[in-house]
Amino acid sequence: MHVRPGPDRLRHWEQRTDLPLLVASPVFLACYAVRVLAQGADPLLRDLALALALTIWTGFALDYGVRLVLSGQGIGFVRTHWLDTVVLVLPLLRPLRIVDTYTKLQRRRERPRLSLYGRVMSYASITSVLLSFSAALAVYQLERNAPDATIVTFGDSVWWACSTITTVGYGDATPVTPLGRACAVLLMACGVALLGAVTGSFSSWLIQVFGREDRDGHEPPVGR
Amino acid sequence: MHVRPGPDRLRHWEQRTDLPLLVASPVFLACYAVRVLAQGADPLLRDLALALALTIWTGFALDYGVRLVLSGQGIGFVRTHWLDTVVLVLPLLRPLRIVDTYTKLQRRRERPRLSLYGRVMSYASITSVLLSFSAALAVYQLERNAPDATIVTFGDSVWWACSTITTVGYGDATPVTPLGRACAVLLMACGVALLGAVTGSFSSWLIQVFGREDRDGHEPPVGR
Amino acid sequence: MHVRPGPDRLRHWEQRTDLPLLVASPVFLACYAVRVLAQGADPLLRDLALALALTIWTGFALDYGVRLVLSGQGIGFVRTHWLDTVVLVLPLLRPLRIVDTYTKLQRRRERPRLSLYGRVMSYASITSVLLSFSAALAVYQLERNAPDATIVTFGDSVWWACSTITTVGYGDATPVTPLGRACAVLLMACGVALLGAVTGSFSSWLIQVFGREDRDGHEPPVGR
Amino acid sequence: MHVRPGPDRLRHWEQRTDLPLLVASPVFLACYAVRVLAQGADPLLRDLALALALTIWTGFALDYGVRLVLSGQGIGFVRTHWLDTVVLVLPLLRPLRIVDTYTKLQRRRERPRLSLYGRVMSYASITSVLLSFSAALAVYQLERNAPDATIVTFGDSVWWACSTITTVGYGDATPVTPLGRACAVLLMACGVALLGAVTGSFSSWLIQVFGREDRDGHEPPVGR
Known part of the structure; x- marks a missing residue:
C-alpha cells in the first residue's frame, strides 16, 4: 500500500479519527478501572476489561503510526508531537490529550461556547x-x-x-x-x-x- | 394563580428578595452551628435551631421555584443557574452565593466602593x-x-x-x-x-x- | 495645649516620625526576641528588654494618638487606618508597616531604585x-x-x-x-x-x- | 600582567567562557553526586570525583575573579553580581546560573526558539x-x-x-x-x-x- 504523505491527507485522517479517539480514551480508563477495582469479581470480566484496554491501546498505536507516516516528518514527528509520544507510552496520562481533541472537535461544530x-x-x-x-x-x-x-x-x-x-x-x-x-x-x-x-x-x-x-x-x- | 413569566417580573422578584436572602444565609449558618455545637445545652434550643434552619431552607427552595417559573426557561433554569441549584441541594455551600447577592445590592445603593x-x-x-x-x-x-x-x-x-x-x-x-x-x-x-x-x-x-x-x-x- | 488638626500638620508630623518609627520597629522585635530566647541569661537583661519593648510600644501608641488628633477624622481614623490600628494592638504584626514606612522614606530621597x-x-x-x-x-x-x-x-x-x-x-x-x-x-x-x-x-x-x-x-x- | 578593565574586554571574556562554564556546571554536580552516592565503590573513584569537583570550583573562582577585575567596579561587583557571588560560595545553587548562561549562548546562535x-x-x-x-x-x-x-x-x-x-x-x-x-x-x-x-x-x-x-x-x- 502506497501512502503519499501530505498535510491534506493528515488533516483528513485527523478529522475522521478525532471523535473515535475522544470516545476511546474514557473507555480505556474505564477498562483499567474495572481491571484494578473489580478484584473479587468474575475473572472473565477482568480478562475482558484487559483485552478491551489492550485493543484500544493498539488502536492508539496504529493512529500514532499512521500520523507519523502521513506527516512526512519521519522520526522528527516523535519530537514535534512529544505529548502524543508520551501519552502513547504512558496511556494513563491520556487525559492530557482529551482536552486538545475535544477542543478541535468543538471548533468544527460552532456550538455556543x-x-x-x-x-x-x-x-x-x-x-x-x-x-x-x-x-x-x-x-x-x-x-x-x-x-x-x-x-x-x-x-x-x-x-x-x-x-x-x-x-x-x-x-x-x-x-x-x-x-x-x-x-x-x-x-x-x-x-x-x-x-x-x-x-x-x-x-x-x-x-x-x-x-x-x-x-x-x-x-x-x-x-x- | 396565573403567573406570566418574563424578565420584568423576575427582576422585580429578585429586587425584593435579595435583601431577605442575604440576611437569611448567615442566620441559616448560625442555626446549623447552634445545632452542631450546643450539644450539652437545652434540647429545646437545639430543636429550635433545627426548626429555624429547616424553615429558612424551605424559603430558599420556594425562592428557587418562583425564579424557575418566572424565568420561563423551564428545566433549562437548573443548568443556566447551576450554582443556585448546587447551593440549594448543599445549603452549607450557600456562602458562595452571599458574595453575588451582596454585590447586586451594593450596585443599587451607589455607596463609595x-x-x-x-x-x-x-x-x-x-x-x-x-x-x-x-x-x-x-x-x-x-x-x-x-x-x-x-x-x-x-x-x-x-x-x-x-x-x-x-x-x-x-x-x-x-x-x-x-x-x-x-x-x-x-x-x-x-x-x-x-x-x-x-x-x-x-x-x-x-x-x-x-x-x-x-x-x-x-x-x-x-x-x- | 491647643492642637489645630489639618493635613499640613499631619504631613509635617509624619515626615519627622517616619525615620524613628522605622528604626523602632526592629528594635522592638529584637527586645521581644531577647525576652523570649535569653531564658538562662541574667534576669536584668530580660527585664531591660521588657522595659525597652514597653517604652517603644508606648511611643507607637503616642504616635497613633497624635496622628488620630491631627487627622481631624476623630474615630473614623480607626477605620481608615485599620492597618495602623491592628499593628498597634498586635505589635508583632508591625513588620507589615515597615514596608510602607520605608517606601515613604525612599520616595523623599530619590535614590536609584x-x-x-x-x-x-x-x-x-x-x-x-x-x-x-x-x-x-x-x-x-x-x-x-x-x-x-x-x-x-x-x-x-x-x-x-x-x-x-x-x-x-x-x-x-x-x-x-x-x-x-x-x-x-x-x-x-x-x-x-x-x-x-x-x-x-x-x-x-x-x-x-x-x-x-x-x-x-x-x-x-x-x-x- | 597588566589588565586594563573595560566593557569590551569583559564582554570578550564572557563570550569565551560562557560555553565552558555551561558545561562545567553539570559536571560539577555529577562529581558531587558520585562523591555522595558511590559510598561502597572504589575509594579512588570517590577521590577522583572530589578532585575534579574542587578543580571545577577553582575554575569558577578564577572566572569570578577575572570578571571582577575586568568590570572595573572593584568591590561593587560583589553587590551588582550578587547571584554570581552566592553561587560561588554555595556551588550547589549553581543551577540558578545555568539558565542565564544558556540563554546568552542561545541568543548568539539564532536557533529557532x-x-x-x-x-x-x-x-x-x-x-x-x-x-x-x-x-x-x-x-x-x-x-x-x-x-x-x-x-x-x-x-x-x-x-x-x-x-x-x-x-x-x-x-x-x-x-x-x-x-x-x-x-x-x-x-x-x-x-x-x-x-x-x-x-x-x-x-x-x-x-x-x-x-x-x-x-x-x-x-x-x-x-x-
Whole structure:
C-alpha cells in the first residue's frame, strides 16, 4: 500500500479519527478501572476489561503510526508531537490529550461556547479530575500489597490523590513503593501546573466580572 | 394563580428578595452551628435551631421555584443557574452565593466602593472564611464520634479547615470517615480557587500600588 | 495645649516620625526576641528588654494618638487606618508597616531604585521573613511548656514557620495550644498572601526579562 | 600582567567562557553526586570525583575573579553580581546560573526558539529539577547518619525534594538536623518562586492558546 504523505491527507485522517479517539480514551480508563477495582469479581470480566484496554491501546498505536507516516516528518514527528509520544507510552496520562481533541472537535461544530477563562478553567479542571483518577488507580494497584502501606483501599488512594493535586499534602496516606512514588511525582508535576491554570483563570475571570460592573453601570439586564 | 413569566417580573422578584436572602444565609449558618455545637445545652434550643434552619431552607427552595417559573426557561433554569441549584441541594455551600447577592445590592445603593482588586480580595476572603466555617462545622459533626478520629473538638476542626484552605495541610488533624473526606475535598476544590483569587488580586494590587508611586512622583497628598 | 488638626500638620508630623518609627520597629522585635530566647541569661537583661519593648510600644501608641488628633477624622481614623490600628494592638504584626514606612522614606530621597517587580518582590520577601520571625518567637513562647508539644526548641519553631509560610506544611512540628494555633492562622493568612505577591511578581519579572530579549536583539550591552 | 578593565574586554571574556562554564556546571554536580552516592565503590573513584569537583570550583573562582577585575567596579561587583557571588560560595545553587548562561549562548546562535511562555516554563522547570537534585544530594549527605532520621536512602531524599518543591509537603520524610533543615529552607525559598513561575507562565500560555482559537477561526493549518 502506497501512502503519499501530505498535510491534506493528515488533516483528513485527523478529522475522521478525532471523535473515535475522544470516545476511546474514557473507555480505556474505564477498562483499567474495572481491571484494578473489580478484584473479587468474575475473572472473565477482568480478562475482558484487559483485552478491551489492550485493543484500544493498539488502536492508539496504529493512529500514532499512521500520523507519523502521513506527516512526512519521519522520526522528527516523535519530537514535534512529544505529548502524543508520551501519552502513547504512558496511556494513563491520556487525559492530557482529551482536552486538545475535544477542543478541535468543538471548533468544527460552532456550538455556543464558554468565555475564554471559562474554557481554560473547565478544561484544566476536567484534566485535573481525570488525571487524579488515573493516578489514584495506578497508585492503588501499586501500593495495596506493599508492606507498611498507608494506602490500602481505593478510598485512601482517591483521598491521597485529591490532597496531592491541590498541594495540601496531609501525609496521612502516602505511597511507599518506588513505583508508587514515581506516579505521585508525575501527578504533582502535571497537577500543580493544571491547578495553577484553574486558579489563575478563576482569578482573572473574577477580576473581569468585578471590572465589568464598573463599566456596565448599576442595572445589568437580567437575561445576561 | 396565573403567573406570566418574563424578565420584568423576575427582576422585580429578585429586587425584593435579595435583601431577605442575604440576611437569611448567615442566620441559616448560625442555626446549623447552634445545632452542631450546643450539644450539652437545652434540647429545646437545639430543636429550635433545627426548626429555624429547616424553615429558612424551605424559603430558599420556594425562592428557587418562583425564579424557575418566572424565568420561563423551564428545566433549562437548573443548568443556566447551576450554582443556585448546587447551593440549594448543599445549603452549607450557600456562602458562595452571599458574595453575588451582596454585590447586586451594593450596585443599587451607589455607596463609595473599594477599588477593583480590593473588592475581589474582600469578597474572596469573606467567602473563604464562611466556607471554612461551614466545612469545620460539617466535618466536626461527621468526625467527632468516629473511631481513630484525629478531629475530636471543634477547635481541631477549625484548625484543620484553616490549614486546608491555605493548602498548608499539616496532617496532624485530618478527617477519616468517607463523608468527612468528601466535605474536605469540596473545601479543597472551592477553597483553593478562592484563595488563588485572594492571592492573585493582592499581588496585582501591590504591583498597582508600587507602580502608582512611579507616576505620582515623590509627595503624594496625605489625604489619599 | 491647643492642637489645630489639618493635613499640613499631619504631613509635617509624619515626615519627622517616619525615620524613628522605622528604626523602632526592629528594635522592638529584637527586645521581644531577647525576652523570649535569653531564658538562662541574667534576669536584668530580660527585664531591660521588657522595659525597652514597653517604652517603644508606648511611643507607637503616642504616635497613633497624635496622628488620630491631627487627622481631624476623630474615630473614623480607626477605620481608615485599620492597618495602623491592628499593628498597634498586635505589635508583632508591625513588620507589615515597615514596608510602607520605608517606601515613604525612599520616595523623599530619590535614590536609584529597583524595578517595579523588584520592589514588590523585595518588600514582600522582607515582610515575609520578619513576619515568620515574629510568628516563630510567639509560637515558641506559647508552645515550649505545653504538654505533648512538638515545638520544643526555637529551631523547631523557625522550621515550623518556614514550612508554614511557604505552604509546604510538613506537620512534623505544629502548634498544639489554642493560642499557638491562633498565631499560626494569622501567619498563614498574612503569609500566603505575601508569598503569592513574591511568586506573582517573580513570575511577571521573569516573563518581562525573557520578553525583553526578543525586542533587544542578540547582543545586549554588558553594562546593562 | 597588566589588565586594563573595560566593557569590551569583559564582554570578550564572557563570550569565551560562557560555553565552558555551561558545561562545567553539570559536571560539577555529577562529581558531587558520585562523591555522595558511590559510598561502597572504589575509594579512588570517590577521590577522583572530589578532585575534579574542587578543580571545577577553582575554575569558577578564577572566572569570578577575572570578571571582577575586568568590570572595573572593584568591590561593587560583589553587590551588582550578587547571584554570581552566592553561587560561588554555595556551588550547589549553581543551577540558578545555568539558565542565564544558556540563554546568552542561545541568543548568539539564532536557533529557532520556543515562544516566550515556553521559554520561561522550560527554564524555570529545568532550574527546579536541577535544584531539587542538588538539594536531595545535600540533604541525603547531611541526614543519612543522623539519629531518628526519616531520610535514610537517596530515594527518600528525592521523594522529599519533590514533595517540597511542589509545596505538597507530606511530612513522611523530613530533615531533622539543623544543616539539613537549612538546605530545606533554601530549597523552599528558591523552589516556590521557580514553581510559581512555571505555574504562572503555563496559565498565561494556556489562556493565550485558547484565546488564539477565537481569533483564528475554525480550521487552523495542520502545519502549525
